Amino acid sequence: MWLVGAGPGDPGLLTVRGRELLATADVVVTDRLAAAVLLDVARPDAHVIHVGKSPTTSRSQDEVNALLVEHARAGARVVRLKGGDPFLLGRGGEEAEACAAAGVSCTVVPGVTSAIAVPAYAGIPVTHRGVAQDLAIISGHLPPGHPDSTVDWAALGASRATIVVLMGVARLVDIVDALLAGGRPPATPAAVVERGTTPAQRVLRTTLDALVVDAVAFGLRSPAVLVVGEVAARRDAAVPIPPVAAATAAPGARAGSGWPGAAGGAPLAGIRVLVPRTRARQGLLARRLRELGAEAVETVVSRLLPTGDATPLREALPGADGLVLADSDEVAAVVSLLRGAGTDVRALTGLTLVAASASAAAALDALGLACVRSSAEVQVAYTVVTEVPVPGLRVVICGAAAPPVGIRTLRRVPLLVDAPAEADPRIAEELRHGDLDAVTLASSTAARCLVELYGPLPDGVLVAAMGRRTAQACEAMGLRVDAVPSEPGIYPLAAAVVDLVASRRAPTA
Incomplete structure (x- = not known):
C-alpha cells in the first residue's frame, strides 16, 4: 500500500x-x-x-x-x-x-504541500530575508480554545512568524480574534488564496482587522489557505499557472459577481466546467476546455453492461466469415453472453476475429484467440473500422464499429447497453454547494445518466449540449439547455461554453 x-x-x-x-x-x-x-x-x-x-x-x-x-x-x-x-x-x-x-x-x-505551494502561486514567499525567518503551519479545523487543540494561539499572536492556516475558512472569525488578542497588530497584512494552484484560483489581500468583512464580501469558499504576516503583502513572482483568475481585493473592497474575468487570453479562466463522460478513458473535451483556461471536472456517469440476451449473436454467426469487435468491452461482452447461453469461445471457431482497436486485440490475445487488426482507425466517439486486411469477408459487426470498407456486413449485433454508473459523492457535493459554473453534455446518454445520478442541476449552472439529439434528451429529462453549437464536435461545444461565459460576464445595462 x-x-x-x-x-x-x-x-x-x-x-x-x-x-x-x-x-x-x-x-x-x-x-x-x-x-x-x-x-x-x-x-x-x-x-x-x-x-x-x-x-x-x-x-x-x-x-x-x-x-x-x-x-x-x-x-x-x-x-x-x-x-x-x-x-x-x-x-x-x-x-x-x-x-x-x-x-x-x-x-x-x-x-x-498547499501550505507553501499555494502562497507561492499567489506570489507570496512564506519566508523572506529581513522580513520573516520562521513559519508556523496551523490546522484551523478546531477553533481557538477548543480543549483538543494543541495550538498556542496567544504565542502565535505575539510572534512575528508567518502563519499559514489550512482548513480555517469555517473558523475565520475565531482565528482573527485569537491572533488580535495575542498581540498581532490590526494592520498586519493578510491574504487568503482560494482553490490555490488551479485555474479557479482567487486571491484576497487585506489586513488582519479587515479580513472577516472582506472575506464575506469576497464570497470566500473552502478550500482556501490563509497567510498572516508581513510576507502576505508581497508579490515576488508571477503566478506560474497560466491562466489564473486572481480576483484581488484591497482592504475594505467588495468582490464582484463571482464570475472572474478572463486572464492571459484564456476565455474560461476561473470557470469550473463539469464534463460527464460515458467511458472511463480520458476525454478530449476536457482537454480542450483546459486549453481555454477552465478547470474541467470529469466524472463517468455511465457504464457498459452486456445486454444479457445472446440470441441475436448466436443467430447472426451461422453463415458469417468474421466478427468485428470494437474494443475490450465488446470482447468481454461476447464471452459473457456465450457463457450465459451455456457455451464458450469455442462457438467462435472458424470465424476471423477482427480487432478494431489495440484494446480489443489485447483482450482477444488474453483469451488465446488469434485476430487480425484493422489497418486504419479513426477515433470519434468510438473506434471506427475503415479497412480490414482480409478481402471478401462476410462479417457480423458488434455494436460500436462502423462497417468496414469493401466488406459485406451481414448483420449488426448490439452487445452492450449503457446504464448509470455509481454517483460520485464529490460531484454531488459540488453541485449542491454551487461550486460548478457550467456543464457540457456530448451525448444523450451523458445527459440522461447525469440527471438520473444527480437530479436537477442548480439554476445558475450553464448547460451546453452537443447536437439536437442531446438537447432533446436534456429536455426530456427536464434539463434546461443554454446553448447548442451549430455543428457537432468537441471544438464547437467548447466554443459554445466560451460564448455562454462571455455572455454571463458581460455587464448589464
Whole structure:
C-alpha cells in the first residue's frame, strides 16, 4: 500500500513517483482535494473509491483505514491519493499506523504541500530575508480554545512568524480574534488564496482587522489557505499557472459577481466546467476546455453492461466469415453472453476475429484467440473500422464499429447497453454547494445518466449540449439547455461554453 501526496491542485505538481504508482494501481482511494484529472493517470480498470474528506460529506477515518487494509490484504496494489502531502495535516500518519497494525506494508510518497505551494502561486514567499525567518503551519479545523487543540494561539499572536492556516475558512472569525488578542497588530497584512494552484484560483489581500468583512464580501469558499504576516503583502513572482483568475481585493473592497474575468487570453479562466463522460478513458473535451483556461471536472456517469440476451449473436454467426469487435468491452461482452447461453469461445471457431482497436486485440490475445487488426482507425466517439486486411469477408459487426470498407456486413449485433454508473459523492457535493459554473453534455446518454445520478442541476449552472439529439434528451429529462453549437464536435461545444461565459460576464445595462 502506498500513501501518495497528490499536491495542492495543479496536476503538474504530482511527483514522478506518484504518477508511476497511480498508473499501476489496482485500487485508488482518493480525497475530494486531489485533482480529479489525476485519476486519468490510473488504469481504466482500476477501482476508484472516493472517500470525501470534505467539511460536510466524508467517510470516517476508521472506514478509510478499513478500506485500505481490506484491499491490500486481498492482494491489490492500493494507492491512497491524498491532497497535498500525506503527513502534513492529512491524517496520513493514522492511516500508516492502521496498516502497520494490520500487518500491511505501507510506503509514503511525499507530496507538494498547499501550505507553501499555494502562497507561492499567489506570489507570496512564506519566508523572506529581513522580513520573516520562521513559519508556523496551523490546522484551523478546531477553533481557538477548543480543549483538543494543541495550538498556542496567544504565542502565535505575539510572534512575528508567518502563519499559514489550512482548513480555517469555517473558523475565520475565531482565528482573527485569537491572533488580535495575542498581540498581532490590526494592520498586519493578510491574504487568503482560494482553490490555490488551479485555474479557479482567487486571491484576497487585506489586513488582519479587515479580513472577516472582506472575506464575506469576497464570497470566500473552502478550500482556501490563509497567510498572516508581513510576507502576505508581497508579490515576488508571477503566478506560474497560466491562466489564473486572481480576483484581488484591497482592504475594505467588495468582490464582484463571482464570475472572474478572463486572464492571459484564456476565455474560461476561473470557470469550473463539469464534463460527464460515458467511458472511463480520458476525454478530449476536457482537454480542450483546459486549453481555454477552465478547470474541467470529469466524472463517468455511465457504464457498459452486456445486454444479457445472446440470441441475436448466436443467430447472426451461422453463415458469417468474421466478427468485428470494437474494443475490450465488446470482447468481454461476447464471452459473457456465450457463457450465459451455456457455451464458450469455442462457438467462435472458424470465424476471423477482427480487432478494431489495440484494446480489443489485447483482450482477444488474453483469451488465446488469434485476430487480425484493422489497418486504419479513426477515433470519434468510438473506434471506427475503415479497412480490414482480409478481402471478401462476410462479417457480423458488434455494436460500436462502423462497417468496414469493401466488406459485406451481414448483420449488426448490439452487445452492450449503457446504464448509470455509481454517483460520485464529490460531484454531488459540488453541485449542491454551487461550486460548478457550467456543464457540457456530448451525448444523450451523458445527459440522461447525469440527471438520473444527480437530479436537477442548480439554476445558475450553464448547460451546453452537443447536437439536437442531446438537447432533446436534456429536455426530456427536464434539463434546461443554454446553448447548442451549430455543428457537432468537441471544438464547437467548447466554443459554445466560451460564448455562454462571455455572455454571463458581460455587464448589464
